[in-house]
Amino acid sequence: MKILVSKCLLGYNCRYKGDNCINSKVLELAKENEIIGICPEVEGGLPTPRDPSERVADRVFSKAGRDVTKEYQKGAEIALKMAQENNVDLVIFKAKSPSCGCGIIYDGTFSGNKIPGNGVTTELLLKNGFRVITEENL
Numbered sequence: 001m002k003i004l005v006s007k008c009l010l011g012y013n014c015r016y017k018g019d020n021c022i023n024s025k026v027l028e029l030a031k032e033n034e035i036i037g038i039c040p041e042v043e044g045g046l047p048t049p050r051d052p053s054e055r056v057a058d059r060v061f062s063k064a065g066r067d068v069t070k071e072y073q074k075g076a077e078i079a080l081k082m083a084q085e086n087n088v089d090l091v092i093f094k095a096k097s098p099s100c101g102c103g104i105i106y107d108g109t110f111s112g113n114k115i116p117g118n119g120v121t122t123e124l125l126l127k128n129g130f131r132v133i134t135e136e137n138l
């Protein structure tokens with residue numbers, strides 16, 4: 001299978017804190033499948049490290065109050081292009097991220113509360129027919 005994967009799950013230090021969330025199950029899958037890594041937030045032009053952000057309805061704001069919706073949308077478009085050009089069979093994204101989360105995300109108050117919803121990139125990929133799961137579903 002061809003699988004599009006959140007780069008932080010592969011060990012790239014692209015999280016907002018400058019660290020990663022390497023996942024052994026994802027690495028195991030990488031042995032027998034073709035893995036294409038992406039970090040939509042970095043692709044969208046955001047630096048690492050960066051201020052954490054959360055979705056508020058259709059927009060995304062950093063904790064400091066900066067509207068980063070454009071960067072998130074740009075990253076999502078790039079991810080969609082990669083998924084389409086590579087004709088990926090599956091997407092494995094990082095749970096709860098405002099870009100990559102699937103099914104559950106933080107509620108926009110930076111208080112740790114979670115609500116039903118998808119990250120900006122996940123939403124676009126789902127709309128275009130891609131199957132998205134998170135590392136928590138592996």
Ligand code: SF4
Binds near residue numbers: 009016039
């Ligand atoms: Fe990981 Fe996605 Fe956040 Fe990048 S945008 S650090 S790939 S969860």
